[in-house]
């Protein structure tokens with residue numbers, strides 16, 4: 001279903017020292033540095049799998065998700081999702097996927113959440129029946145009824161995240177990319193969101209790729225983990241493949257990062 005082979009992505013980043021003198025100098029001579037965000041990344045994911053994509057800050061997780069969702073184009077390598085190349089067949093591809101970026105919003109800031117949902121219904125050409133059924137189910141499972149009439153900018157982070165997750169699922173996507181979906185959620189909301197993701201997977205065989213620093217998300221949601229560090233895949237296996245995982249995943253993952261010097 002998801003086939004990624006030898007993906008590479010390099011960013012060119014401008015560098016300058018601190019201070020006014022350095023700022024003036026860059027007006028005449030700009031220095032650049034190349035950052036290898038992805039360095040020969042390969043993996044494949046089958047339909048219905050729930051995979052935790054983990055790694056330290058700057059490892060390349062979001063870059064991968066952006067390529068898989070068609071937002072970013074790699075420099076080289078192959079990426080095929082349901083037989084499509086995400087960044088080339090974007091219109092067809094976005095109908096198959098749902099994306100939640102914990103740090104970004106897909107809701108229109110100034111309008112009530114329900115108006116954003118209506119817009120998404122038109123954008124994705126969701127039929128009235130499917131829209132109403134999904135909205136009803138998502139509202140009840142994610143406890144949204146009090147929030148739908150509120151503009152996104154007036155929601156707390158956790159309330160907005162619940163609305164974001166619903167927004168990404170209105171069109172019944174086959175694949176869900178979740179980039180830090182429980183960031184800022186209170187304990188009750190975290191459990192509700194995790195529960196909901198498990199239900200989606202069980203009921204609709206939704207494939208889930210989850211990036212998070214929250215190891216409880218990983219324990220609750222995924223059987224398989226892919227570890228990335230400095231743009232390279234370092235481990236692809238189960239939680240049992242992480243030494244010491246049975247004694248606490250946070251410590252075990254921190255030890256793993258140290259062992260790989262990432």
Ligand SMILES: Nc1ncnc2c1ncn2[C@@H]1O[C@H](COP(=O)(O)OP(=O)(O)OP(=O)(O)O)[C@@H](O)[C@H]1O
Nearest residue numbers: 011012013035037056057058059060061062063064
């Ligand atoms: N648009 C960009 N321009 C320049 N460099 C970028 C850009 N996006 C990412 N990078 C760099 O690519 C590398 C990988 O970044 P990426 O966002 O994929 O990491 P991440 O694993 O998602 O990190 P985090 O856990 O902190 O979100 C980092 O060194 C980052 O600085």
